[in-house]
Amino acid sequence: MGSSIKLFSIWDIDIRVHITFPLILLWAAFQFGTITGNLSGALFGVVAISLLFVLVTLHELGHSYAALRYGVPVKQIVLSPIGGVAQLASIPDKPLQEFVIAIAGPLVNVVIAVLMGAVVVLFGLPVTNPMAVLTGLSVGGFTLLALFSYVFVYNIFLAAFNLIPAFPLDGGRVFRALLAMRLNYVTATNIASAVGRAFAVALGIYAFFTGGIFLVLIAVFVYMAAGQEAAYVRMRSVLRGYTVQQIYSAEVHRIPPSYTIQQAFNLMAFTGQSALPVTFDEQLVGIVTRPGLLAAMRQFPPYATVDEVMLANVRPVDLTTDLYDVQQRMAEEQAEALPVTGNGRFMGLISARQVNELLRWLRATPQPTPHVQGT
Ligand SMILES: [Zn+2]
DSSP: OTTEEEEEEETTEEEEEETTHHHHHHHHHHHHHHHHTSHHHHHHHHHHHHHHHHHHHHHHHHHHHHHHHTTOOEEEEEEETTEEEEEESSOOOSHHHHHHHHHHHHHHHHHHHHHHHHHHHHHTOOOOOHHHHHHHHHHHOOOHHHHHHHHHHHHHHHHHHHTSSOTTSHHHHHHHHHHHTTSOHHHHHHHHHHHHHHHHHHHHHHHHHHTOHHHHHHHHHHHHHHHHHHHHHHHHHTTTTOBGGGTOBSSOOOBOTTOBHHHHHHHHHHHOOSEEEEEETTEEEEEEEHHHHHHHHHHSOTTSBHHHHSBTTOOOEETTOBHHHHHHHHHHHTOSEEEEEETTEEEEEEEHHHHHHHHHHHHHSOOSSOOOOOO
């Protein structure tokens, strides 16, 4: 993550800013400064935009909270000049889960809007539209009320904009989830993606002629992301109907629990095997992964045994498990390999490399009858 800087972390999720982020603050200082014609306007711009990114972060934490509740890891939240993104380890293909995760972000803004609205009503604040705020700034300078009005209005805009049904914006994800409750997942994604790209083109044209540079960037982003995610879903869907037993490796190096971590390291380094299953009496008792082993090497002496450092309660996949589900699990758990069992006995390993290799083959081959089913 050389292109972003960590600010802090919450729920073990790193909140990071992209290195281009200061540009938006500079832009805000310049833009607000020229509109109002004074330094106080420039300061207002920087504070207001910073607060907007607090709203964006809360919005992304809304998505993250829902994702974590479903057991989907969140890698990080990255803030960039055009907004924020919570990077989930994978997008759940269960429509209800995607629906809840997608709606959770805008819901945070709705709650904030209600709270701020209550303050407006209770204190009878004269909230005005953002343009009036700017005109006020050039006369009266930076006031807290102007800042409140600006954040109040922008927060509502944030909720409304994200709920536009343009995949992969939140509203588009809600739309796909609703479609996927009736149609198969690939068809639902294709429809949502087409609508998303049509929206992006319309937004792009509108923004181009009205001079909204950030909206143009957002339109380009939505257009590309909609296409990419649909392509990814189509690509993955070809795995349906293939099972673990078709590609797993039965001939794998396995180690006993009494092996030292130095021995495990040597074996992994010289065989290139992405994980070492630990077996005892033909039974799988754990697995040593590459990242796990490297972490253990730093923490434990080389003569420590693998039973101290292995992942003991790893869920194996069955010989008959669908590769589509295996790929989803590997993405969610960021696993390089999973142990394979059949009739309760250890059978071997299946690696992310093998799944990707199969994907490459399937994509290179024309698919007369795609292996697609509803989810
Ligand atoms: Zn969102």
